[in-house]
Amino acid sequence: MTATTISPRKIKPTSPFWQWADRHMKWLFISPAVIFVIVLIAFPIGYTVYLSLTDAAGSINRPKDFVGLDNYVHWLTDFERFWPAVGRTAYFTTFAILIELILGLAIALMLRKPFKGQGFVRVLILLPLVATPVAVGMMWLLIFEPSIGFANEVMRWLGLSPQGWISSKEQALNTLIFVDVWQWTPMMVLILLAGLGALPEDPDEAARVDGANAWQRFRHITVPLLMPAIIAAVLLRAIDALKTFDILYTTKGRGGGSNNEVETLNILAYGESFEYSQYGSASALLILFFMLILIVLSLLALARKKGNRV
């Protein structure tokens, strides 16, 4: 026996408490987290469902009346702000993720092979990712400021007419998609780089020997093999993009701007809750929003399962 092993004689007989703890280690270890989840997540969701069936509004202590599904009916038939918000949420998420995926894939492929300064570039890529979204919103608000911002200065250099960007009713949502792309494309790059790093090299090599060109190898070898990583990245980004709040709220303020031009479901639900104190109807909206997210995610998860089987 070597000196480093613990000899049985040195082990003190364990007390009944520790014996009990050891036998129930699994539950002992997991229960604090489970209790936390129940108290802070499961219970609040249940409470939200309950509030969504009441007319809770105004003061917290005001008595609530049960109104059934009225709040849900209100949202689904009130075309004024609900459906446009659904549309904007879908538009924002779809285009932000599409652009991020295409750029992310291109950048990951560029950064894949080693080059001088690779470490440095990979650090720089992290910077937008960890930057505080509120500060990022403020930074772009100044850059896109119509009269003093850098964006219009560049437009003038290029001989183009200055734009309204975030302050414009038509361009605000697209400009904010650009901001989201700036901040989150690096996330795609990181996940796809990790995915690329785990790819086997043989299929690519075999295709090269068989005379496949770079595009064919990318299209028929790299993309299919990378599919699990692509879907994981899209899934992860979709969860966050659907819920985007910080940059929208800090740049456009309440209601997604004076014309509700960037009002997504999340912004709408926040306003209904904490600006108008319509807790009951806001809760119904949140349940609808939550269901929408679950639908989108199950579709993506389905695609993932299919992708894994192929």
Next chain:
Amino acid sequence: MSLTQAQRPALQAAVVPQKMRKAPTSRRIMTGLRVLGIIAVVFVLVAPLVWMLLASLKTSLDITNPARTFDFLPTLENYNNVINTQKFLPFILNSFIVAAGATTVALLVGVPAAYAIARFKVTNATAFLLLARVIPGVSLLVPWYYVFSQLGIVGSYGVLILTHIFVTMPLVVAILASFFEGMPLELEESAQVDGLTRIGSFARITLPLATPGIATAAILSFIFSWNNFLFALVLSNQETRTLPVAISNFTAYASVDWGGLMAASVLITVPVMMVALFAQKYVVAGLTAGATKG
């Protein structure tokens, strides 16, 4: 028939056809494009941050003057204004207290949970954690606000820390569950053969070996709590206001003090960026944990 030394290179050049001479040219073009592409990416990602930094060092007159984009006299006036007039130091401290508190609790609760998930295959718990990622924060804020208001504790550090754990704990568990799964079982088993209990082998063998994973989880959960805006927007008060909320209040006034706003934005982003620079390996590992496998 043998060739003379002089003939050999000439023959090689003739026999080995254009293919070899052509390839380097196209490859050089590709390399050139790749370098240009990388430079463009770096420029687009970094230039706005540099712009923010420059603006924070300008007087309000210089900010509004396009001719003074790069040619200006740097001043620390904006920082002085943010810290001394706007009294930002307490907000920085608040952000720090909340992020540190939420990270500590998330580690205390999350490390054992992650271990149990990894070793005992508690798949239900994984689904729960995924749920925590998916739920919109606003949908928890309404019931939280209701309950915390009735208890009269809205605005306390405790509530802020508690709610930020919603952000930090799923992160800690996700990162560490995949970390523990990657650790060999043999070490623990041999420790148990040598007489350690299961909890003993976890505390004395596994935990010390998991330090890199715990560091990753701690760094990322600190960053995410530090950056969180929504919860403190509703649940903090004058005294406990965190940095993101304080910054968002800047635009509430009629005329925006751009210099001050940029200085405040630099103050909030610099700490997380420093962490990211020095702990790059951990940050990357944490952000991609769980995303790349299965």
